[in-house]
Every structure is written in C-alpha cells, then in structure tokens.
Amino acid sequence: MYDVKADIEKNRIYITVGKLEGEPAMQALAQAVKAECQKLKKGFTCITDLRKYEVQDDQFEKYVTQTQEAMIEAGMSKVVRVRRETGLLGHFQFDNASMDVGYHAENVTSMEDAEKILDENTE
Secondary structure, X not given: OEEEEEEOOOOEEEEEEOOOOHHHHXXXXXXXXXXXXXXXXXXXXXXXXXXXXXXXXXXXXXXXXXXHHHHHHHXXXXXXXXXXOOOOOOHHHHHHHHHHHOOOOEEEOOHHHHHHHXXXXXX
C-alpha cells in the first residue's frame, strides 16, 4: 500500500508507504514517485509518512536508494519523515539508504510537525 501526491502550490511531494507486497509494488512506488516529482519545481520538499511501513527484505533496498537518487536529481531540497512513535522502526531502512545517497532527513512522529518544519523553511 502506498500513496504519492504532488502538491504543486506548496512545491511538495507527499509519499505514504505502508505494507508493500514484493518487488512489483516497490517498482510501482518508485515509478509513482518519479512521475510526481516531474510536476514540481527544483527545490521542492518531501514528507514521507512511514507510520505504517513494514521493513522490506534487503534485496528491495535498491529501490529505496534509486528512488531517493531520482528525487535528488529532480531537485528535492529537504525531506522530513513521519515515523511511528514506538514499535518497528522501518524508517531506519530509509535513513540508511539516504545516507548512502548523501542526504539526511529529519524524523518526527506527526504530519503536523513535518508540515511545520518544511513550512518554516519556505517562508
């Protein structure tokens, strides 16, 4: 389960990732992210909601890395990840991949906090 939406007015992409069923779902998510990034201007921001994400096998990390690289190439400037307060820490899989790609994302536990961080940086 995933949802990807570009907010052209805010110049922001919203990515929600839940349980993904295998490689076809990972590929579809990666394609959706790339397509939505094309709707935004360079310097866009990103909120990734991982509160329902379930850690994937290591073999699928390449899709996370490829997607993050594509977002940087498309002009992404800042990312905030919304993670669970407790329980499985799936955001670590995204953190590790983003460090390999060369950026750091702030982690928060609510959409409101994520919006606030990114909105403050654009004012």
